[in-house]
Amino acid sequence: MASLKELKNRIGSVKSTQKITKAKQMVAAAKLRRAQEAADAAKPYARRMANVVANLTAAMGEGATGPKLLSGTGNDQTHLLVVMTAERGLCGGFNANTAKEARQVIRCLQADGKTVKIITVGKKGREALKSDYADLFIDHVDLSEAKDKFTPFAIGLGKDLSARYDAGEFDVATLIFSEFKNVLTQSPKALQLIPAEAPAEADTIDLNGSIYIYEPNETEILEDLLPRYLNTLVLSAMLENAAGEQAASMTAMDNATRNAGELIDSLTLQYNRARQAQITKELIEIISGAEAL
Amino acid sequence: MADKLQFSLVSPSREVFSGEVDHVVAPGTDGEFGVLANHAPFMTTLKTGVVRVLDGDVARMRLFVRGGFADVTPAGLTILAEEAVNLDGVDGAEVGSQLAAAREKLLSEGADSPHRTALQEEIDYLEALRSAISA
Numbered sequence: 001m002a003s004l005k006e007l008k009n010r011i012g013s014v015k016s017t018q019k020i021t022k023a024k025q026m027v028a029a030a031k032l033r034r035a036q037e038a039a040d041a042a043k044p045y046a047r048r049m050a051n052v053v054a055n056l057t058a059a060m061g062e063g064a065t066g067p068k069l070l071s072g073t074g075n076d077q078t079h080l081l082v083v084m085t086a087e088r089g090l091c092g093g094f095n096a097n098t099a100k101e102a103r104q105v106i107r108c109l110q111a112d113g114k115t116v117k118i119i120t121v122g123k124k125g126r127e128a129l130k131s132d133y134a135d136l137f138i139d140h141v142d143l144s145e146a147k148d149k150f151t152p153f154a155i156g157l158g159k160d161l162s163a164r165y166d167a168g169e170f171d172v173a174t175l176i177f178s179e180f181k182n183v184l185t186q187s188p189k190a191l192q193l194i195p196a197e198a199p200a201e202a203d204t205i206d207l208n209g210s211i212y213i214y215e216p217n218e219t220e221i222l223e224d225l226l227p228r229y230l231n232t233l234v235l236s237a238m239l240e241n242a243a244g245e246q247a248a249s250m251t252a253m254d255n256a257t258r259n260a261g262e263l264i265d266s267l268t269l270q271y272n273r274a275r276q277a278q279i280t281k282e283l284i285e286i287i288s289g290a291e292a293l
Numbered sequence: 294m295a296d297k298l299q300f301s302l303v304s305p306s307r308e309v310f311s312g313e314v315d316h317v318v319a320p321g322t323d324g325e326f327g328v329l330a331n332h333a334p335f336m337t338t339l340k341t342g343v344v345r346v347l348d349g350d351v352a353r354m355r356l357f358v359r360g361g362f363a364d365v366t367p368a369g370l371t372i373l374a375e376e377a378v379n380l381d382g383v384d385g386a387e388v389g390s391q392l393a394a395a396r397e398k399l400l401s402e403g404a405d406s407p408h409r410t411a412l413q414e415e416i417d418y419l420e421a422l423r424s425a426i427s428a
Contacts, residue, residue: 041306042305042307044301044303044308045304045305045373048364052362052371052373055364151306211333211334212335213334213335215321216323220338221337224362
């Protein structure tokens with residue numbers, strides 16, 4: 001049985017841990033709200049962009065050779081994976097889940113004899129994959145300076161991807177990030193960036209038989225639009241990831257706070273019993289001493 | 294009363310404007326164009342410039358856009374802009390000081406600095422913005 005002093009110290013330490021996790025939870029909740037607002041605000045643009053891309057690709061028709069970003073290199077030997085995680089830990093299984101998904105994709109591709117290259121976004125994913133796949137890393141995007149402003153980073157990464165693609169460094173690019181379903185669920189998702197897949201859920205527009213006028217022409221517009229579409233995809237993934245990180249962090253810290261509470265309760269019970277036992281022992285000693293006289 | 298045009302202007306970070314208007318004039322890469330209600334389906338790229346929203350013949354709002362697309366469908370006009378600001382809310386003096394700061398930064402950069410092109414783009418953008426305000 002632990003001594004009274006030991007128990008008291010443990011209760012104290014668990015209490016201060018609980019204070020920290022509680023504070024972290026409240027911070028995450030506040031940040032989550034902001035991240036969610038940012039992600040929601042970016043949605044109309046992404047949705048409209050997807051619609052435009054879908055309409056344009058439909059207008060190009062079957063068999064037409066669009067820009068390389070859309071049609072691909074005709075090869076799928078070299079795969080580039082963009083693994084997007086958080087900069088910080090303390091968010092439960094958030095980073096681990098994305099890293100696990102990435103590992104699985106890498107294993108599948110390697111089993112098929114493909115060459116895999118990795119660009120990591122966010123420190124945690126890089127750390128998680130470093131032990132097994134460090135030789136596949138070709139670049140890293142550090143988001144620790146981003147705060148809430150992801151746009152320059154998304155555009156930078158998008159441009160970097162286009163440049164690497166034009167230089168023939170890879171044939172297929174896939175983005176692995178955490179999809180923000182709701183506050184309680186975030187699940188890792190693989191999204192093919194290049195060659196761009198026309199979004200399936202886009203609303204097709206009924207033109208009542210009239211013909212679309214393109215200025216300058218379809219191909220030029222597509223060539224201008226696809227890099228931007230790429231940037232938009234990267235940006236919305238970053239925003240979803242940020243929201244997911246805060247949500248996961250909030251849930252993890254909420255659990256930690258609750259666990260600490262339970263631990264404090266059981267330790268307090270133990271402490272009170274020990275104290276009671278000691279008092280009883282002292283009383284017995286006094287009484288039996290008095291009886292002996 | 295003529296039909297109204299459903300117009301929305303979105304930038305990557307937010308929806309800048311959405312609503313019904315009479316007439317929108319936008320800077321296409323092949324020239325400025327106006328869109329009224331029931332326009333034929335039309336799509337074009339935009340250059341940096343001012344999008345004017347008109348009610349009747351009165352300019353209701355002037356929005357400065359930096360590149361993007363305009364998409365006209367039977368449902369209305371959608372402009373996807375890389376960046377968009379409402380000119381009513383922009384302070385000319387502030388743009389001027391930003392411009393001066395950017396120019397100074399460009400001078401202090403070395404001739405082969407990788408930031409040069411980005412800074413030059415920024416300066417061009419700010420200059421266009423300033424001239425749009427004074428116009």
